[in-house]
Amino acid sequence: MHRRPNVIHRCWTALKRPSAKHSLLALLALGFFSGIIFWGAFNTGMEATNTLEFCIGCHEMRDTVYQEYKETTHYSNRSGVRVICSDCHVPKDWTHKMWRKTKASMEIWGWLTGTINTKQKFEAKRMELATREWERMKARDSIECRNCHSYDAMSSELQKFTPYKKHMEGMAAGKSCIDCHKGVAHKLPKEYEEPM
Amino acid sequence: MRICNRNRVAVFAVAASWLFSGAALAAVDVDGAKALAKQNNCFKCHSITTELDGPAYKKVAEKYRGKATAENRLIEHITSGEKAKFADGHEEEHKIVKTSPPKDKAQIKNLVQWILAQ
Numbered sequence: 001m002h003r004r005p006n007v008i009h010r011c012w013t014a015l016k017r018p019s020a021k022h023s024l025l026a027l028l029a030l031g032f033f034s035g036i037i038f039w040g041a042f043n044t045g046m047e048a049t050n051t052l053e054f055c056i057g058c059h060e061m062r063d064t065v066y067q068e069y070k071e072t073t074h075y076s077n078r079s080g081v082r083v084i085c086s087d088c089h090v091p092k093d094w095t096h097k098m099w100r101k102t103k104a105s106m107e108i109w110g111w112l113t114g115t116i117n118t119k120q121k122f123e124a125k126r127m128e129l130a131t132r133e134w135e136r137m138k139a140r141d142s143i144e145c146r147n148c149h150s151y152d153a154m155s156s157e158l159q160k161f162t163p164y165k166k167h168m169e170g171m172a173a174g175k176s177c178i179d180c181h182k183g184v185a186h187k188l189p190k191e192y193e194e195p196m
Numbered sequence: 197m198r199i200c201n202r203n204r205v206a207v208f209a210v211a212a213s214w215l216f217s218g219a220a221l222a223a224v225d226v227d228g229a230k231a232l233a234k235q236n237n238c239f240k241c242h243s244i245t246t247e248l249d250g251p252a253y254k255k256v257a258e259k260y261r262g263k264a265t266a267e268n269r270l271i272e273h274i275t276s277g278e279k280a281k282f283a284d285g286h287e288e289e290h291k292i293v294k295t296s297p298p299k300d301k302a303q304i305k306n307l308v309q310w311i312l313a314q
Contacts, residue, residue, distance in 0.1 A: 071296050160288045162241065162249055183235060187296065190231060194239040 049101065050086035060116050061085075068186045075185075088144045088185065089133070096140070127189035134178055142177035149177065229310030232303055236293045244314055249282065257314040270308040 005013070019027060048054060056062040069075050074083050091097045116122040116129075137144065151171040156164050170180060182188060233239060241250040251259075260266035272278065273290060280290040295303040 068296065071294070071298060161286055162282070162288060166240070180240070188231070188234055190227070192234065194234060 046097075046101070050090055052084040052086075055085040058111060060111065060122065064116075064119065064122050065186045072185045083148070087147070091140065091144065092147060123190075126187075127191045130182070130186075130189050130192070134182060137178040138176065142179075145177035145181070224310045224313055225306050226310060228303065229307045232293070232295065232307050235296075236291065238291075238293070247283070250280070253311045253314040257312050260312060266312055267305070267308055270311065271304055274308070275304060 022030075056066045069085075074088075076082070090100055110116065114121075116125055151167060154164060154167055159167070166180070182192070233242075241248050242253060244253045246252055247255070256270070260270065263269075273280070274293045277289045277292045279287040281287050293304060293307065
């Protein structure tokens, strides 16, 4: 008895078979425009996950870190410049952004299992979550901070003497922003101790 | 006998000051004060015992010990952005301590009481 090939095999055979109906130009045009539509949709979707509204879509972020951030200078300041979650927590370049997004997909598992779905649970994990983010920032040499701030742009005349002195010492020692500036947009974990 | 009375007075004064500082510390939310100090980067310039860019908190407490205006003076110092004098003679505005929720006087008062109890 003759066995019929399975679905996968039939699909693969159909894909490999040269088109007898459509010209190569038509196929190329179809591929070209399909590619544009795919990448457009992909990037639009990716950018949608970078908005503030997306980040605070869950109460886990909206009721905790978002409320803290709203009281900081990164949310409201005299210059009228505002950074949102993704400015600090998502790399700008595509490769690192994709890697960060892939890792962040694990947060869906955390959401499903309710690891931080109450304030108490969030506080219990705050040190772990903060430490992970500080390590990520340190590994990237605080690039998300340096997208806006730089040692070179600091003016000794406009910056107060003591912070300027500390910044220059930090630069000489090869430190990056996150080495000293922890908890600038959120509360520090209660377990955190300032290095002496 | 007079010396003996003097000694009693001295012992009483020391004991009273210990009791007073102990009671003051007991009323302070130490964890809350330290958390606020950490959040505001106070420990970048101040330590409890060691002189950094700013004076040690023990030295501040010593300076204001027994002064009725101490609490209000320190509250003014850390909330108004007034000039602070540094060891090298230069002056610059002291950082304004921020609380969450904003301008919570109770948290500021607690921090000042903790500093004064050092």
